[in-house]
Amino acid sequence: MKWTAIPILISFLMPGSIYGQEDIQNPTIFGARSHYGFIIPHSSELKNISQTNPWGFQIEWSKLMVKDKSWNNCNCYAQTGLSFTYFNHANPKQLGNSYNLIYFVEPYLSFNRKLFYSFRAGTGVTFLDKVHDEVSNPDNTFYSSPISFLLLMNFNINYRITNQYTASITAQYNHISNGGMKQPNKGMNFPTFGLGISYSPNPTKLQRKPTLRSKKGTIDGYARLFGTLPNVEATEQLPDKRKLLIGLSGGALWYMTNFNALNLGVELVRDESHREAAARAGKSDDHHLIGITLGHNFVFGKFTFNQQLGYYAYKPFPFTSKDFYQRYELLYLIGKKYQVGTSLKAHGHVAENLDVRFGILF
Structure with a gap:
């Protein structure tokens, strides 16, 4: 997976609604999550340096888009927001740490039960404190630019503990790369598994809305x-x-x-x-x-x-x-x-x- 990403992501949907629900506010959600994973050695020369288990944590802020206009764009509810994620790649001399600022969009695949599912795609900027150096760090051919990009995709199983608190289990795929702007750049691919908790101070009851526009078959x-x-x-x-x-x-x-x-x-x-x-x-x-x-x-x-x-x-x-x-x-x-x-x-x-x-x- 390499899918990319960049500061063109400015907002998920424009505010307001043409369907007469200006009084409904998009709830704010705060979250935290831990991560633990492994590195995929996608070439033989990366096998030795890949024998680690990256771990990390993230904190995030998001809005749940609940207005009619938002629903009509995808027939779903979705969170959109910013997260800061720290990854320790468990190899301080060669791989170091990454500090990541990510913009994400997370559509809900279901929503009307305590147990529900969601999918997240995100992209952003990463700062790497140990990159390739021909003399001091020649084996790290994953990345060579301190400022690079991180792209992610995950699947979440969520459990609504109360109206305000939700717990989650996450399977996530991460990719770090500079997009070929500087070599070597084999890119680091590392899946992680996570446990998270989120809190919404002003939750809204989610209900299915009618489909106002369909593109099916077009x-x-x-x-x-x-x-x-x-x-x-x-x-x-x-x-x-x-x-x-x-x-x-x-x-x-x-x-x-x-x-x-x-x-x-x-x-x-x-x-x-x-x-x-x-x-x-x-x-x-x-x-x-x-x-x-x-x-x-x-x-x-x-x-x-x-x-x-x-x-x-x-x-x-x-x-x-x-x-x-x-x-x-x-x-x-x-x-x-x-x-x-x-x-x-x-x-x-x-x-x-x-x-x-x-x-x-x-």
Whole structure:
């Protein structure tokens, strides 16, 4: 899992309601959670450094979006907020600690019983106090930038103790990466399991609302422009250098429900870092790429989380031996048809790059 994330996440839903419920306030929720997990050694050279059990804790603040307008965007209730999470990677000399500020969205998959379920996706900035160094820390090839990104996804089993207090058990998948902006950057993938407690000083009784708008069975077209600045690694003669990558993607979305859609598309990429790498190797391979993508979208209000599997239909420069890649995309809807966001491209467990993208639905 690499799915990405970045300060474009500014709010889950706009305040207010067009359905005459201005007097209803979105309840505030405070929470705390512990974490304990393990690191996935996704390549043989990472096996020795991965034999640890990261642990941590988090504190968070959120709002439960209860107004009609919020419900109608995904036919669900959802929390959205900020969390601060500390992880000790249980290897102080090589992996150190991470300090993470995360924005998250957490739709409730059920809500009208004491036992209920929820799904969370989040992304944010992480500060790492032990990164790769060729001399003092050569074995840590997980990350090399002190300021990187953390992306997470979790599933929660929640139990409502009282109207104000809720306990939870969490299974979470975490990914730390700088998105390929600096090498080495194999990315750290570490699942954690957690126990949590939350408190709401002003709880609201949740009731199912009528569906006011349905997209089930409809088809949307999409187009997106994206770009980033991948790094070309230094050689003995030449320094590292950032070069422009720019791309265009497009395709169609078929909505199975209001918050589930399948997508099929194509993306065209011009990667100047491949041109530079080819020139340094004395080659003249074309630096363009064509990918065919198939994926699934979770649509929660103004946010869309997209997971795609891509196939290289055209890849003349052999920058990877892989024929397939994954793309994890997080988008925010502006108005009714414009989108802004970010995506993480990866080959297996290894992140390649993180980009910024702008899109339109039609």
